[in-house]
Amino acid sequence: MSKKLIAVMCVTASALLLGGCATNIKASTNSNPPPTEKFSNFSHIEIKPAQLSPEMAGDSANQRALIKIQENLDLNLKAQLQQWNSGKAGTGRTLVIEPIVEQIKFISGGVRFFAGPMAGSSAVVMKLKIMDTAGNKVVAYPEFYQRAEAWSGAFTLGVHDNMMLTRTARIASDYLINNYTKAVGGPTGGNVSE
Numbered sequence: 637m638s639k640k641l642i643a644v645m646c647v648t649a650s651a652l653l654l655g656g657c658a659t660n661i662k663a664s665t666n667s668n669p670p671p672t673e674k675f676s677n678f679s680h681i682e683i684k685p686a687q688l689s690p691e692m693a694g695d696s697a698n699q700r701a702l703i704k705i706q707e708n709l710d711l712n713l714k715a716q717l718q719q720w721n722s723g724k725a726g727t728g729r730t731l732v733i734e735p736i737v738e739q740i741k742f743i744s745g746g747v748r749f750f751a752g753p754m755a756g757s758s759a760v761v762m763k764l765k766i767m768d769t770a771g772n773k774v775v776a777y778p779e780f781y782q783r784a785e786a787w788s789g790a791f792t793l794g795v796h797d798n799m800m801l802t803r804t805a806r807i808a809s810d811y812l813i814n815n816y817t818k819a820v821g822g823p824t825g826g827n828v829s830e
Contacts, residue, residue, distance in 0.1 A: 661739045661759035663781035663826020668811060670819035671766060671776035675812065678731035678768070681720050683713060686735040686762075701742035701801055705762065708805030709735060716813060731775065734765040735808065743797050758797040759783040760804050764811070776815070780808045781826030 675681060686706045692698050739761040759782070766776040782804045803825065811822040 661741055661761055661781075661783075663761065663824045664779060665824055666827060667823050668776070668778035668821045670821040671815050672773075672819070673775060674819045675731055675766075675775075675816045676720075678729045680730045681717060681733065682730060683709070683717060683733045684735070686737065688740070689736060689738045692737060692740050695742075697742045698737075698740050701740055701760070702737055704798065704801040705735070705737065705760075705805050708802050709809060712805060712809035713812065716809075720816065730769045732767045732769055733812065734767070735762055736765060737762045742801070758800055760800060762804055762808060764808055778808075778811050778822065779824050779826075780804050780811070781824050782807070 686702055686709060688698055688702050737760060739759070741759050743758045762780045764776070764778050764780075765774070766778075767773065768775050782800045807823065807825040814820055814822055
């Protein structure tokens, strides 16, 4: 094999390897502003099941990722939600929270096993549409972002990709918990300078 052919093959392999690492999913901001009011002002808080944006719903890996996000939201918020809604009198207003995964590229463990870092990075942007049902007013619309880099995902055979989903649910849950007694906002988990 000629040196020229070997050089071309090396450059091509490097381009494929590095090209797989890129994802165009990014956070739009570093921090979420405070909601228009603290969540404890509401007599009842309802969290709807997480959903994928229509553009993301056709991929089976995204569907599996959504299930993991939902499991983690349930784990983080179930007891808290029961506490918030137990025997609470007050305004009679209901706060509805809709988790929406707007963008996602999730690399499953199987794909990681066979393609390694060439499968690219995983990333997710989830928003919480938080509405006051009285007057259908938006109280907050925070964004949460996490990423699993291609090499760390490959090194852990997909564990890092799955932890990205756990972290996304944790940051979103923390936002809800931290804004219950005082409207303070919170981090997105992203760094827009990445």
